[in-house]
Structure formats: C-alpha cells, structure tokens
Amino acid sequence: MMNHQRKVGIILTVSLAAMGLVGCGSDPAADKAGSNGASGKVVKLKFWGAVPEESGPKQAVENWNKAHPDIQVEYVRFVNDESGNTKLETSLIAGGEVDVFVNYRMDKLVKRINANLVEPLDSYIAQAQFDIKDNFGDKAITKFNNKSYYIPAIILNDFxxxxxxxxxxxxxxxxxxxxxxxxxxxxxxxxxxxxxxxxxxxxxxxxxxxxxxxxxxxxxxxxxxxxxxxxxxxxxxxxxxxxxxxxxxxxxxxxxxxxxxxxxxxxxxxxxxxxxxxxxxxxxxxxxxxxxxxxxxxxxxxxxxxxxxxxxxxxxxxxxxxxGTGYLDFVTINANSSKKEAAWEFLKWYVTEGNEPLISSGRVPAWKKVDKEKVAKLVLGDNPEKLFDVESFKRVAFADVExxxxxxxxxxxxxxxxxxxxxxxxxxxxxxxxxxxxxxxxxxxxxxxxx
CATH class of the missing domain: 3.40.190.10 (Periplasmic binding protein-like II)
Structure with missing residues (x-):
C-alpha cells in the first residue's frame, strides 16, 4: 500500500511543482519567533475546513480569537469534493495559504502524507505531554511510517x-x-x-x-x-x-x-x-x-x-x-507552514474543547472528556423528548465499540x-x-x- 501511495504523492508533488507552486519549507527561526509571540507580533493562522461557517466553525474561531489575542485564526472553507480537495492540496504548497486543515477521508489524508504535505505530530504531542490514549483512546490514531499525523475531532456514528x-x-x-x-x-x-x-x-x-x-x-x-x-x-x-x-x-x-x-x-x-x-x-x-x-x-x-x-x-x-462509523475530521498541520508551533496550539484546543460550536450540527466530539449530557442536548435541541428517544440516542452516539x-x-x-x-x-x-x-x-x- 505505501509504495503505491508514495507514487501518488510523488505525482502530486511533481505536478504542483510543474505549476510553479512549490514553496520553501518552514524556516525554523521564523517558526520559533512567530509561534509564541516572542517577536511581539500577532501570529495569523489559516484554518481550512469543509463545514460551512454558520454550522460552527465561525463561532469556534471567534471563541479562540477572543481568548488568544496573540494568535489569530482565519477560517477558510473548501468544498469537500474533487475540485475542492485539489484546491486545498495546491494551497498546501503555496506558502502562507494553509496552516491547519481538516481531512474528511483517510485515503485523501494518506495521499497528502506521502506527498510530504502533512507535519508529523509526535514531537508536539510529547513536548506538550498530551496523552492521546487518555483524551481519545489508544486506537484513535492510525500511524503511517510509525508517525502520528492527525488527531480526530469527531466520532461519526451511523445508526x-x-x-x-x-x-x-x-x-x-x-x-x-x-x-x-x-x-x-x-x-x-x-x-x-x-x-x-x-x-x-x-x-x-x-x-x-x-x-x-x-x-x-x-x-x-x-x-x-x-x-x-x-x-x-x-x-x-x-x-x-x-x-x-x-x-x-x-x-x-x-x-x-x-x-x-x-x-x-x-x-x-x-x-x-x-x-x-x-x-x-x-x-x-x-x-x-x-x-x-x-x-x-x-x-x-x-x-x-x-x-x-x-x-x-x-x-x-x-x-x-x-x-460508516468511526473517527473522522482528521485535523492536521501543513508541513509547509512557517507557524507550526502556533498551529499545534490551535489544533490541540480545537480537537478538545474548541469544536463545541459544531456539535449542534451533528458532529459528536471524539474527545473522551466531553460532557456527554451536554452533547446530547446540543445535538437533539431543546425539549428533545418531543422528537427523540434520548436514551437510545445516547446508546448509539456514545457506544463503547471498536x-x-x-x-x-x-x-x-x-x-x-x-x-x-x-x-x-x-x-x-x-x-x-x-x-x-x-x-x-x-x-x-x-x-x-x-x-
């Protein structure tokens, strides 16, 4: 599998290079200076996702920006179809266009990993002492090349x-x-x-x-x-x-x-x-x-x-x-971003408490520490007993399964x-x-x- 996917990634990279879109890799010095506000300037991140702004991402970004004046995030929506994903992949290589992005299919993510467009997260996870098992479960992340490239934001449960x-x-x-x-x-x-x-x-x-x-x-x-x-x-x-x-x-x-x-x-x-x-x-x-x-x-x-x-x-x-059921909304950092430390801080927040505004549109968080009663209320709305059997919803939405x-x-x-x-x-x-x-x-x- 990896050999084939690597070929796909190479084709993607070469094709984009031919278009004159290959940008330079991140400058570690710029990354360090820009990530924690040490330069005194506001760090500006671009966060790409396919969910319409009004379905939660706009509110999530506003919540972050209000609490973090030194790192300001702009949400950029792409359509999750072939042309939209091509636009994202082109922008991943163009410098400064994408810092954090969401992948909605594992095959798309694998292609991007093998095209060297996705930053491995293991060093960030270790440095932050961010316990993946405790927060998401020991099978929440599938490793490629023995590296972790994403954290899932939601669990999608068919029923x-x-x-x-x-x-x-x-x-x-x-x-x-x-x-x-x-x-x-x-x-x-x-x-x-x-x-x-x-x-x-x-x-x-x-x-x-x-x-x-x-x-x-x-x-x-x-x-x-x-x-x-x-x-x-x-x-x-x-x-x-x-x-x-x-x-x-x-x-x-x-x-x-x-x-x-x-x-x-x-x-x-x-x-x-x-x-x-x-x-x-x-x-x-x-x-x-x-x-x-x-x-x-x-x-x-x-x-x-x-x-x-x-x-x-x-x-x-x-x-x-x-x-049809499992971890989804794979949140990643662009390997070509010059603001990876700041991007990690936003990613870590978003996959835990940060994506709460998206719950009401049906996106149940993968974060194990989420308040399940609150999630059920947000998903089902006010006075849910009029329309829903609430206990049966909670059984399928929060099922402890593999x-x-x-x-x-x-x-x-x-x-x-x-x-x-x-x-x-x-x-x-x-x-x-x-x-x-x-x-x-x-x-x-x-x-x-x-x-």
Whole structure:
C-alpha cells in the first residue's frame, strides 16, 4: 500500500511543482519567533475546513480569537469534493495559504502524507505531554511510517432511525444489538398496507441507494479494516460476506417486499429521510445528518418520536462497527507552514474543547472528556423528548465499540464503480448475486494486478 501511495504523492508533488507552486519549507527561526509571540507580533493562522461557517466553525474561531489575542485564526472553507480537495492540496504548497486543515477521508489524508504535505505530530504531542490514549483512546490514531499525523475531532456514528409509534404498534422493543436477520424480521413486522398507502419497513441509505457505500459499511462489521483487499494485488470480493449483503437486499426488496425496489428508489431519487419523516417507512439507516431534518419540523412536520438502534451486524459474533462509523475530521498541520508551533496550539484546543460550536450540527466530539449530557442536548435541541428517544440516542452516539480504520486504498475509485455496476445488476434481477460478486472479483483483481 505505501509504495503505491508514495507514487501518488510523488505525482502530486511533481505536478504542483510543474505549476510553479512549490514553496520553501518552514524556516525554523521564523517558526520559533512567530509561534509564541516572542517577536511581539500577532501570529495569523489559516484554518481550512469543509463545514460551512454558520454550522460552527465561525463561532469556534471567534471563541479562540477572543481568548488568544496573540494568535489569530482565519477560517477558510473548501468544498469537500474533487475540485475542492485539489484546491486545498495546491494551497498546501503555496506558502502562507494553509496552516491547519481538516481531512474528511483517510485515503485523501494518506495521499497528502506521502506527498510530504502533512507535519508529523509526535514531537508536539510529547513536548506538550498530551496523552492521546487518555483524551481519545489508544486506537484513535492510525500511524503511517510509525508517525502520528492527525488527531480526530469527531466520532461519526451511523445508526438506524426508527419510528417509535410504529414500534409500539407492533409491540417491538428498541433494538440495542442486532443482526441483519433480526433487522429483516423487524422490517417484515413494521411493513403495512399496499400501493400508495404502503408503509415500508426499511430503507437503507439516506439518499437514493448507493450500493458500494452501504455494502462497505456492512461487511466491515465482520471483516474489519481493509475489507475489500486481501493484499495490494488481490481483492477480497470472493469472501462470502459480500454475497451475503446482496442476498439480504434482494430478499428485502424482491422476496419480502419490505423495502423499495432498487430500480424504483434510484429512478424516483427516493430520499430515506423524507420517506421516514412522512411516515412512509418505519426504519431508515442514515446517521447524525438525519437528526438535523428530524429537528426541522417546519420542512418535515411530524408528531412521532424517533428512536435509535445500532447498525445491524452480519452475525451475532461480528466484532466491529461498520465503515460508516468511526473517527473522522482528521485535523492536521501543513508541513509547509512557517507557524507550526502556533498551529499545534490551535489544533490541540480545537480537537478538545474548541469544536463545541459544531456539535449542534451533528458532529459528536471524539474527545473522551466531553460532557456527554451536554452533547446530547446540543445535538437533539431543546425539549428533545418531543422528537427523540434520548436514551437510545445516547446508546448509539456514545457506544463503547471498536471502530474500523482503513489503511489500504489502492484503485479504490475503480473498485467502487465496479461494485456499484455489478451490484445494481443483482438488485434489478439481471444477474444472480453469485454472478455479480464473481464479476466484481474478476474485474477488481484485473485492475489491482495492473499497477
């Protein structure tokens, strides 16, 4: 993995150099003088992130600036898409453009590490005696080249939102730990009616179905990190869990008829949150993004309470929480910054107490010392009992589980496309699930073997 990623990093660096954008490395003398105000001048940092200003970053920066007149921070927003990430990477090399930045995908972060755009944090952590295990847990950071390059700001927990009125009607308890077989049983019991009046028991996905995304999240409960790879040259798509996931979706859609058929959901661009809040589906697998819509009773009027359950596991012995859950918002320092000491001070503050203004938009802090009662109140809003089963939310939001951290991303975009294409053929009935995963395996192996 590292050899391939190193090649990607070299290509990135060479390409940017050809554009005339390669800047000089930081000047240690300037760093020392500028980092602690010893020169008497105000240090100005640029902090790049993808969250809109009004969703918390503006307030976070204002809080810091008010308390630290000697180090003033400016928030710069980039859009978390391909063009936005390219803009960030270009700016990382241009001197003075970026000091601290947030990475929202591990594969993007790995590429930047291997392009020498990310500062190792180990010396800063040691000097500050900042206990990572005590503050975030001993598995919060995945090391590369035996170095720590980031600290996660949040934990993103996917979960299943359930209409509690429908649960009560069916005399079903709120699940606290379940498998896909148990999920299907709930979906059958929660499905009701026919035609336009039909209430679906399940909808997997917030927006129109994305096969790879939800398969990825599911198989990792059983396989853990790097589930799609046996090694850098061979895919793992012949593992039975991939077919098992497709079998589950086919069973719910075509046999049990408890979930909208894939073709209908895609053609109609069905959205899980809209279906759920209009009462058209009893359960939807989404996550904290759905909470914002649940609170928005103006655009989504409803009078039922939403309960929460963890995402289903492949088997009762599955060890992990799936790929949609885990540490995220990887906060890093630009290796080309001339103000690294000041950048570290801001980073350390931001990943602990500093990102509190972002909580209300659903970003639950990874910091272990956060006030969980306060977090629940900020996420769910005032008088949460009117809309939420608060205890079930706290169970899924603060679950003590082992998260999945991937480190292998070779040809990931191509593999995603293959899984979506072949998986779609299985879900619409054009191919058997066995043939679909067989084609996934062959096509992915062919691509991995070429590089």
């Amino acid at each position: 299943v939102s359930i209409n509690k009125s429908y649960l009560d009607e069916a005399k079903l308890p709120i699940p606290t730990d379940w498998t896909w077989d148990q999920y299907k049983d709930y979906a059958v019991k929660l499905t009701k009616g026919q035609g336009n009046d039909k209430r679906w028991g399940s909808f997997v996905g917030n927006l129109e179905p994305k096969i790879y995304e939800w398969m990825d999240k599911t198989v990792k409960t059983e396989l853990g990190p790097n589930a799609f790879y046996k090694d850098a040259q061979t895919s793992n798509l012949d593992n039975p869990v991939f077919k098992s996931y497709l079998d589950t979706m086919v069973d719910m859609e075509r046999n049990l008829k408890v979930q909208p058929p894939y073709a209908e959901a895609k053609t109609s661009k069905l959205q899980g949150t809209s279906l759920f809040l209009s009462g058209k589906t009893a359960m939807v697998w989404n996550g904290t993004a759905g909470i914002r819509s649940i609170k928005n009773t103006k655009d989504f009027p409803h009078d039922f309470v939403t309960a929460f359950a963890p995402t289903p596991k492949m088997t009762s012995n599955s060890k992990f929480i799936g790929g 998260y999945v951290n991937d480190t292998e991303f070779k040809n990931l975009a191509e593999i995603q496309k293959i899984v979506d294409e072949e998986g779609e053929r299985a879900l619409i009935g054009d191919k058997s699930t066995a043939d679909a995963v067989g084609n996934m395996k062959k096509r992915a192996d062919d691509i991995l073997a070429k590089k």
